[in-house]
Amino acid sequence: MKLNWNDTGRHLLQVLVFCALVAVATRTIWPQHAYPVHLVKSLSIGLVIWTTIEFGRLLVGQQHCYVGPGGHHGWPRGWRGMLLATVGIAAGYLFGGPLGDWLTGTGDLGSLHDRQVGLLVTISAGAVATFYFYARGHAAALAADKAAAERDAGEARLKLLQSQLEPHMLFNTLANLRALIATDPAAAQQMLDRLNGYLRATLGASRATMHPLAAEFERLADYLALMAVRMGPRLSVALQLPDALRELPVPPLILQPLVENAIRHGLEPRVEGGRVEVSAQRSGERLVLMVRDSGVGFDTAAPEPRGASFGLAQAHERVATAYGGRGRIEVQSSPGQGTTVRIELPLTRELP
Numbered sequence: 001m002k003l004n005w006n007d008t009g010r011h012l013l014q015v016l017v018f019c020a021l022v023a024v025a026t027r028t029i030w031p032q033h034a035y036p037v038h039l040v041k042s043l044s045i046g047l048v049i050w051t052t053i054e055f056g057r058l059l060v061g062q063q064h065c066y067v068g069p070g071g072h073h074g075w076p077r078g079w080r081g082m083l084l085a086t087v088g089i090a091a092g093y094l095f096g097g098p099l100g101d102w103l104t105g106t107g108d109l110g111s112l113h114d115r116q117v118g119l120l121v122t123i124s125a126g127a128v129a130t131f132y133f134y135a136r137g138h139a140a141a142l143a144a145d146k147a148a149a150e151r152d153a154g155e156a157r158l159k160l161l162q163s164q165l166e167p168h169m170l171f172n173t174l175a176n177l178r179a180l181i182a183t184d185p186a187a188a189q190q191m192l193d194r195l196n197g198y199l200r201a202t203l204g205a206s207r208a209t210m211h212p213l214a215a216e217f218e219r220l221a222d223y224l225a226l227m228a229v230r231m232g233p234r235l236s237v238a239l240q241l242p243d244a245l246r247e248l249p250v251p252p253l254i255l256q257p258l259v260e261n262a263i264r265h266g267l268e269p270r271v272e273g274g275r276v277e278v279s280a281q282r283s284g285e286r287l288v289l290m291v292r293d294s295g296v297g298f299d300t301a302a303p304e305p306r307g308a309s310f311g312l313a314q315a316h317e318r319v320a321t322a323y324g325g326r327g328r329i330e331v332q333s334s335p336g337q338g339t340t341v342r343i344e345l346p347l348t349r350e351l352p
Contacts, residue, residue: 008054011133015050015129016046018046019039019046019047020042022042022046022121023038023039023041024038025121026038029121030114033106037104040104041101041103041106042100044096044097044100044103045092045093045100045125046092046096046125046126048088048092048095048096048099049088049089049091049092049096049126049129049130050088052084052088053084053130053133056084057074057075060076060080060084064077064080065080075133075134081134085126085127085134088126089126089127089130092126093118093122093123097122173191176191176227177192180229180230187229187230187232191230194222194226195226209251209252209322210249210251210252210322211250212246212247212248212250213247213249213250213280214246216250216252216255216256217239217255217278219252219256220255220259220278223256223260224259231267231273233273234267234272234273235263235273235274235276236274236275236276237275237277238275238277238279239278239279240277240279240280241279242280242281245280245281245282245287248287248347248348249348250289250345251318251321251322253314254289254315254343255278255289255291255343257312257314258312258315259276259278259291261339262276262291262292262295262339263276263293265295265298266294266295266296267294269296270296274293274294274295275292275294276291276292276293277291278290278291279292282347283344284347285347286346287346288343288345289345290341291340291341292338293338293339294338295339296338297335297338298333298334298339299333299335300331312329312331312341315341315343319343319345323345323346326345326346327345327346328343329342330342330344
């Protein structure tokens, strides 16, 4: 684990502000000195305490520390954190105090009572500041654990959805194959060869929760080639993927169930078949994916065609699981006018 220098700089600024407030308090206790004198002494003690604790925690093994934001070295757990705070406060009193006296040229506090009060102020201020940073670090560690748990749960759900989609596609394809066997054995054999190649390419792939958009379009091309065997010239296809968007990560099989719906419930009921268009484009900071078909369409106010709800439901589930409320799906359709499904996703650049 490494030190997060952004957090370190932010902690330093907070310590400086805290020391300035402590100087206000000590000015009321020892009014014979001006505020700048108290500020220099407060900074000397506070910065020694902070430096000892901030960098001393790196000496504690990571296995004994909380995980800070971004996976960085966090606060030591249990007695190790208490010991580090004690050492830091002691260093502030033993070294920071004399340093402040030397810098201001005021000498140490005269009476035993003043020294006792000074020690009490150092312990109290150091304890308050240390508890503040501990509480923030502990809260950040809990938030990181929660985010990791939510991410793991989301990945598990995406994999479950993917395991449901692949058999669904396979069953639909086998149903088409069964129909071809009786009517066109040669086409059935060609379709079986296509299916064999498709399964080799897809079922052996990694169960990653995200893959490049180009891989999604490649899967669609393989699937549509498979469907072209069954429908022949009745199926027209257009896939549009700009080169600039090819590496953007998306959940696997986010488009395929929508393309299956377009063919099964939009084009196949038409004697003349029709066209399926799949496109990707950027709109501001959003990735827009669209699946259009020139099929029979349906009334969006009425119940969805039987079986069509599976693909749409799966797409909604995958978007909600992977992106939460940041993703959106819209469906536009009317009888005889085809169907358009529009997916909007936040634009991200990196695969997990």
